[in-house]
Amino acid sequence: MTAASYARPVESRPGDPVITPAMVAEHGITEFEYERLLAMLGRTPTFTELGVVSALWSEHCSYKHSRPMLKTLPTKAPWVLQGPGENAGVISVGDGWAVAFKIESHNHPSAVEPYQGAATGVGGILRDVFTMGARPIALLNSLRFGPLTSSRVRWLFAGVVKGIGDYGNCVGVPTVGGEVVFDPSYEGNPLVNAMCVGLMRESELITAVASGVGNPIMAVGARTGRDGIHGASFASEDLSAASEAKRPMVQVGDPFTEKLLLEASLELIRSGHIVAIQDMGAAGLTSSSAEMAERGDVGVTIDVTKVPVREQGMTPYEILLSESQERMLVVAKLGHEDDVRAILAKWDLEAAVIGEVIADPVYRVTEGDRVVAEFPGSRLVTECPQYVLEPKESEALKAARARSAHAVVALAEERDHAWTLERLLSSPTIASKKWVWQQYDSTVRTSTMRGPGSDAAVVKLRGTDKAIALCIDGNGRHVALSPRNGGRAAVSEAARNVACTGARPMAITNNLNFGNPKKPEVYFQLSEVIAGIGEACTVLETPVTGGNVSLYNENPQGAIHPTPTIGMVGLIESLSHVTPSGFQTAGDDIVLLGDCTDELGASEYLLAIHGLTIGEPPVCDPKRERALIDALLESIRGGVVCSAHDCSDGGLAVALSECAMADRDRVFGFRVDLSAWATLPHRALLFGEAHGRVVVSTADSAAVRQTAQRHGVPARIIGTVTAADSGAHFTISDDTFSAPMDWLAKAFHEAIPLAMDGETPAEHAVASSHAPTND
Amino acid sequence: MTRFRCAIHIVPRRGILDPQGKAVADALHSLGFADVSDVRVGRHVIVETEATTADAARARITAMCEKLLANPVTEDFEIASVEHA
Amino acid sequence: MTRFRCAIHIVPRRGILDPQGKAVADALHSLGFADVSDVRVGRHVIVETEATTADAARARITAMCEKLLANPVTEDFEIASVEHA
Amino acid sequence: MKAGIVRFPGSNCDEDAFHAIADHLGQDAVYLWHKDHDLQNVDLVILPGGFSYGDYLRAGAIARFSPIMQEVIAFAKRGGPVLGICNGFQIACEAGLLPGALLRNASLRFVSAPARLRVDSIATRFTSQYHIGQVISIPVAHGDGRFTADADTLARLEGDGRVVFRYVDTDGESSASANPNGSLRNIAGIVNAARNVLGMMPHPERALDTTLGSTDGVPLFASILESMLAEVKA
Numbered sequence A: 001m002t003a004a005s006y007a008r009p010v011e012s013r014p015g016d017p018v019i020t021p022a023m024v025a026e027h028g029i030t031e032f033e034y035e036r037l038l039a040m041l042g043r044t045p046t047f048t049e050l051g052v053v054s055a056l057w058s059e060h061c062s063y064k065h066s067r068p069m070l071k072t073l074p075t076k077a078p079w080v081l082q083g084p085g086e087n088a089g090v091i092s093v094g095d096g097w098a099v100a101f102k103i104e105s106h107n108h109p110s111a112v113e114p115y116q117g118a119a120t121g122v123g124g125i126l127r128d129v130f131t132m133g134a135r136p137i138a139l140l141n142s143l144r145f146g147p148l149t150s151s152r153v154r155w156l157f158a159g160v161v162k163g164i165g166d167y168g169n170c171v172g173v174p175t176v177g178g179e180v181v182f183d184p185s186y187e188g189n190p191l192v193n194a195m196c197v198g199l200m201r202e203s204e205l206i207t208a209v210a211s212g213v214g215n216p217i218m219a220v221g222a223r224t225g226r227d228g229i230h231g232a233s234f235a236s237e238d239l240s241a242a243s244e245a246k247r248p249m250v251q252v253g254d255p256f257t258e259k260l261l262l263e264a265s266l267e268l269i270r271s272g273h274i275v276a277i278q279d280m281g282a283a284g285l286t287s288s289s290a291e292m293a294e295r296g297d298v299g300v301t302i303d304v305t306k307v308p309v310r311e312q313g314m315t316p317y318e319i320l321l322s323e324s325q326e327r328m329l330v331v332a333k334l335g336h337e338d339d340v341r342a343i344l345a346k347w348d349l350e351a352a353v354i355g356e357v358i359a360d361p362v363y364r365v366t367e368g369d370r371v372v373a374e375f376p377g378s379r380l381v382t383e384c385p386q387y388v389l390e391p392k393e394s395e396a397l398k399a400a401r402a403r404s405a406h407a408v409v410a411l412a413e414e415r416d417h418a419w420t421l422e423r424l425l426s427s428p429t430i431a432s433k434k435w436v437w438q439q440y441d442s443t444v445r446t447s448t449m450r451g452p453g454s455d456a457a458v459v460k461l462r463g464t465d466k467a468i469a470l471c472i473d474g475n476g477r478h479v480a481l482s483p484r485n486g487g488r489a490a491v492s493e494a495a496r497n498v499a500c501t502g503a504r505p506m507a508i509t510n511n512l513n514f515g516n517p518k519k520p521e522v523y524f525q526l527s528e529v530i531a532g533i534g535e536a537c538t539v540l541e542t543p544v545t546g547g548n549v550s551l552y553n554e555n556p557q558g559a560i561h562p563t564p565t566i567g568m569v570g571l572i573e574s575l576s577h578v579t580p581s582g583f584q585t586a587g588d589d590i591v592l593l594g595d596c597t598d599e600l601g602a603s604e605y606l607l608a609i610h611g612l613t614i615g616e617p618p619v620c621d622p623k624r625e626r627a628l629i630d631a632l633l634e635s636i637r638g639g640v641v642c643s644a645h646d647c648s649d650g651g652l653a654v655a656l657s658e659c660a661m662a663d664r665d666r667v668f669g670f671r672v673d674l675s676a677w678a679t680l681p682h683r684a685l686l687f688g689e690a691h692g693r694v695v696v697s698t699a700d701s702a703a704v705r706q707t708a709q710r711h712g713v714p715a716r717i718i719g720t721v722t723a724a725d726s727g728a729h730f731t732i733s734d735d736t737f738s739a740p741m742d743w744l745a746k747a748f749h750e751a752i753p754l755a756m757d758g759e760t761p762a763e764h765a766v767a768s769s770h771a772p773t774n775d
Numbered sequence B, C: 001m002t003r004f005r006c007a008i009h010i011v012p013r014r015g016i017l018d019p020q021g022k023a024v025a026d027a028l029h030s031l032g033f034a035d036v037s038d039v040r041v042g043r044h045v046i047v048e049t050e051a052t053t054a055d056a057a058r059a060r061i062t063a064m065c066e067k068l069l070a071n072p073v074t075e076d077f078e079i080a081s082v083e084h085a
Numbered sequence D: 001m002k003a004g005i006v007r008f009p010g011s012n013c014d015e016d017a018f019h020a021i022a023d024h025l026g027q028d029a030v031y032l033w034h035k036d037h038d039l040q041n042v043d044l045v046i047l048p049g050g051f052s053y054g055d056y057l058r059a060g061a062i063a064r065f066s067p068i069m070q071e072v073i074a075f076a077k078r079g080g081p082v083l084g085i086c087n088g089f090q091i092a093c094e095a096g097l098l099p100g101a102l103l104r105n106a107s108l109r110f111v112s113a114p115a116r117l118r119v120d121s122i123a124t125r126f127t128s129q130y131h132i133g134q135v136i137s138i139p140v141a142h143g144d145g146r147f148t149a150d151a152d153t154l155a156r157l158e159g160d161g162r163v164v165f166r167y168v169d170t171d172g173e174s175s176a177s178a179n180p181n182g183s184l185r186n187i188a189g190i191v192n193a194a195r196n197v198l199g200m201m202p203h204p205e206r207a208l209d210t211t212l213g214s215t216d217g218v219p220l221f222a223s224i225l226e227s228m229l230a231e232v233k234a
């Protein structure tokens, strides 16, 4: 077949539409890009070729606006086994064990069909991890929505949560953590980022690099249908009427088939019958085959008539661009095809030879004997233009940052700080997310030592005395008001969170959720954030092993806050180091590591109480964070830390309250004296979000303070843990206030259930009443 | 006003993956029902509502389907019957 | 052998709590469909199968329902239609 | 003792069950593949949690027809002990090994949380090591856990003391607020008339390790082992 199709010229198929400028534009290809395409081909592309290029040169697959900046990120460390460029990053955790992890976004699909959009997002990230040879052992997710006062937002929220839960629960991978933030900037563009973590023996690592001329290329798993055609380019456009029109192309997930594919893929990888495997994710067969060929610097030829399809009469264009879920592309060893088929058959799945690796450097697609697309080798991937634009900071955001937080006039009620504290605890962004994670199976696989609700999740590595700590963090509000600092802060907060559980931060994956990069203001945010992430990762020695970029998260009303989400993996050397975030024993001292400042800008306080996103965000200094983490870990390993919880949204007052009543079955009280900072504005002291702070409870405060001093970290005893009935008690010299714990706990634990009460549980049926068009 | 019992069929749109239908078809085959060529699983919704006439009831039901009962992204609906309850 | 398209209704047995029906009824009320008095949600299954006659097809479908499609403890089924496909 | 853990394609608590038997109980454990007919002379069969065949139609509806289940059903009829956990409970009901059915949670939401249970029968080979009325904490994680049966069946279950576990509140009362899924009579677990098949929605295999929280599942596995040893002696 190959030999035959060699000589043949590329033909367009009977019935293919003729290429017009309008059609080129409709495929999201600019005139400049089209010129490059013509130059590369030396002729007009066929309709099929146009489709292929539109997918591969889409933002999602080509990273054309971000790749140059991403290249600046630190990616190396002795423990990094696989950095960016593969389906997932991989680090060594010792004893021959390795951890694979990756984050991926499904923002645009979830905005249109929250249940299926979120579900298929989880499916995609699971495949990215098990195609590396790792068994998925944990899932996390990072979500952003508008305010819950909107019925459409409640529908999106309920649907996304159910979609994530139903998929992960069925596959049997525990969802152990994540974050949910509610902010007006996400009203039209919810964010759904999913992270998966897998475990493997170092020796089992496999990559998606095609090799071995003559080796067969096989399509494995579910059949190909007309799902999500152009999903990739869809994810690269502003959400608009245009994408509304693409709704029928939404993909439907099948978690049961995913579970079969997971078991079959791991068995395949261990069997030695294959040389490479990759999931058919965004842009399906096209991107998986082209990327594999490019990585291996070989040619491939694929015959679309050999691809198992779900529907009759599918065109090459459709087969190449279909985003049907639960499919894999495999390069098998020549002669091992039947062994591959046998393994798939054991799991009731199909495998079909659809092409082969060839010597001449071309990417060729045939329909039987007709050549319908042919590109000069890896240039199909490499020729995609990379754009470097002129960054320019938004004047509006500059002005917002310039406004003084201290000039904001306090409400009358605020004279009682307890009122403010209660309001903050019931703000959905701060309030308990139990309503969410009760729908996630977090304990399957019996390895979850700390699940949702902890600063970071802790999953033990069976057969060792070790555990890994996992979290996702990213504060878009801080980033919007100061992008570079915000990039540093996102990484630092993630590192702080894993350290609070007793883990050494090891490496990150990241998801960059931004607006339209062609706008200089957005491009500025992107470049600054990436620089900030790089700075923090260098100082904290947590290299970037991978990630994902989601751009064009905007609608006619405007763009989202620039939102990098950082997925952090930390290593706990001994199970005895695992540390809870909540108070453990009445009578323990409460020590604050780090210092309080008058930084109130960009705080949740300003948003929740005054509806403002203004001011200079707290400055994040990675060197100080590094010292804090080192001091904290030394104390934890010394066995003198009973609990550790970092200060973030809502500041010190909220952090203390969470330590006391985050576990509603085990509520404590506390009595603190903050007079040492009496000169600071009390709002800033109580609710400011200064970085580099951790609330520790301990029976040996002397040891904790000595260790901190040795690392040059401020450490002060601020009070004691008490019994629940004595309530929360604050003293700032002559300014004192207190609150009953059950009142604070009610605010914290019931805010989201109340907001969602009466919301019809998201069957996919109960959908369209809230669809954008009807809003 | 009279009361009508209305039956609605909501089925996955052609071309959209129907994992439930696929699972049932596979099961029927393994149970020996080899003649089964295709299965699709949707929802059968029975709504009892007051209306002045059958046509009025039908119109209301159509509105309910468009606003709530059927997912316009993935499903088609059909009003199977409108009868006096 | 000819091909038949058969439609089956599987509904929760009366007296058994139907939370889905209740949720949909509540949602309809909150959307202003005040006239709705009752909602039941069941499954609508479409099976395409080969058979010699319509009666033969009907017999096969009944067997499928009894064996697999409906749960005798909690559900009732009804063959709504058997048509040439 | 040798325990067989049935492995359906969509089982996902099979490894946890294996781990419970092999590592916590120190007994032999083998997997029983759903396409096989060989029970490998096991003394105990565990139907683990998961989504057997996707469970899109009805939890357990398809699993009951698998080759291995024909052997498990025969094994149970011979009096062999069978423990059905979560999806295993659903399958046991569909297969007619236990009465009733497990329907969609009344909340229509999946529920994953530690559940407080009261042990209402210790006259079973699975619960002899608890004491009657003991309140224990064991995780639940399911979307279809609402136990339902007709009035006669319920009366029989209660009358014969076959309701083994019930969802209860902090005072040990089977209140509505303590019921995570809307099960009739707050029923969390039952045995068959011959008392050799136990079905329960909570996951005892997830409650065996202090570092993971509760160890209240330990007596259940200890009871099984004890009853085996007793049989061997007799």
Ligand SMILES: Nc1ncnc2c1ncn2[C@@H]1O[C@H](COP(=O)(O)OP(=O)(O)O)[C@@H](O)[C@H]1O
Binding pocket: A060, A061, A070, A073, A084, A085, A086, A087, A088, A104, A128, A281, A282, A287, A510, A511, A512, A544, A545, A546, A547, A548, A549
């Ligand atoms: N923000 C980022 N930082 C570092 N690497 C990234 C980032 N975004 C994407 N990458 C890398 O680019 C490669 C392609 O991205 P990926 O999301 O895997 O494509 P796809 O969505 O097709 O799976 C991956 O190796 C990924 O790790």
Ligand SMILES: [Mg+2]
Binding pocket: A086, A087, A128, A281
């Ligand atoms: Mg990928």
